[in-house]
Amino acid sequence: EAGVTQSPTHLIKTRGQQATLRCSPISGHTSVYWYQQALGLGLQFLLWYDEGEERNRGNFPPRFSGRQFPNYSSELNVNALELEDSALYLCASNPFQEQFFGPGTRLTVL
Amino acid sequence: AQSVAQPEDQVNVAEGNPLTVKCTYSVSGNPYLFWYVQYPNRGLQFLLKYITGDNLVKGSYGFEAEFNKSQTSFHLKKPSALVSDSALYFCAVRHTSNTGKLIFGQGTTLQVKP
Numbered sequence: 287e288a289g290v291t292q293s294p295t296h297l298i299k300t301r302g303q304q305a306t307l308r309c310s311p312i313s314g315h316t317s318v319y320w321y322q323q324a325l326g327l328g329l330q331f332l333l334w335y336d337e338g339e340e341r342n343r344g345n346f347p348p349r350f351s352g353r354q355f356p357n358y359s360s361e362l363n364v365n366a367l368e369l370e371d372s373a374l375y376l377c378a379s380n381p382f383q384e385q386f387f388g389p390g391t392r393l394t395v396l
Numbered sequence: 397a398q399s400v401a402q403p404e405d406q407v408n409v410a411e412g413n414p415l416t417v418k419c420t421y422s423v424s425g426n427p428y429l430f431w432y433v434q435y436p437n438r439g440l441q442f443l444l445k446y447i448t449g450d451n452l453v454k455g456s457y458g459f460e461a462e463f464n465k466s467q468t469s470f471h472l473k474k475p476s477a478l479v480s481d482s483a484l485y486f487c488a489v490r491h492t493s494n495t496g497k498l499i500f501g502q503g504t505t506l507q508v509k510p
Contacts, residue, residue, distance in 0.1 A: 290439075319496060328503065329440075329486065334496035342496045376439055383428045383447055383490065385498060387439040 288313065290388035292377050298394045299367050307362040307391045311379030317341075318360040319385055320352065324373035332375075335360055367395045398423040400489050402501035409477045409508055417472040417504045419487030428490040429470040430498065431461055433483045440486065446470060457481070477508045 291310045299305050311318050320332040331344040335354035349365040358379075364371055372395045378385035399422045409415045421427060428447055432440040444455025451463045461472045470487060484505050488498040 292439075317496070319498075321498075329488075329498075329500040331497035331499070336496070344497065378440075384430055384442050384445050386442060387432075389439040392437075 290377055290379050290386055292375075292388040292391050294391060295389070296392045296394070298396065300396050301367055301369060303367050305364045305367060305371075305393055307364075307375050307377075307393070308359065309362070309377030309388060310359045311377075312381075312386060315379035315381055315386075316358050317380055318354055318358065319378040319380075320360070320362050321376045321378065322346075322373045323376060323390070324370070327373075329376070333362070364393070369395050371395050398427075398489060398491060398499050400487050400499055400501040402485075402487055402504045404504050405502075406505045406507060409506070411479050411508055411510050412476050415472075415474050415477040415481070415506065415508070417485050417487075417506060419470045419472065419501055421468050421470065421487070421489045423489050423491055423499075425491065425493075429461075429463060430488040430490070431455065431459070431470075431472050432486045432488060434486065434503075435483050443472070443485075477506075479508050479510055482506055482508045 293308045317336040319334050323329050334342040338354050352362040354360045374390045376390045378387045401420045430445045431443040434440050446453050446463045454460045459474050484503050486503050487501040
């Protein structure tokens, strides 16, 4: 069974640009979660999508947004990139209580 | 507010010795508790969970964890450490009201020396 997949692996942008990160959950999972792992800040919850709807949002500004498609894959969009957005962005999906994570997208903002 | 604390930034242990990585939590009601491991430049791998029932839960790679409600702790243990266990370990909690999000501790680096 394939795990959670994320693309791209690495993404380099400049300040002010937009970044789009993609995630495909494990087959059969309808929920997708996004987390940010920034140096010194640990793992922080960003967004939760289920059945195409945003169910919960972490303490991040509105320039962090996303969507979930009918096939349950998801996009995370970060607008007006700032230097402090540089982080590993992790996506997860789950059938029950535990979440299974993808390998992450390393976003570097120059 | 819900929170998770991992009081040790790093734990050093010799190969073959038992290891413990500590975690305490603060959440109202009955939490769901989890341990994850992260290897360099990789995502998080699920190790084990406590939902209800027996306070000692067993997980992947020989790891186990003990839930202690009175001390609000969920320490990760392994009877005999391997060099390959060296990694970053995260404790996480999720409230039983389904907000979806996991709240993570700051992580503990485990270093197992030969």
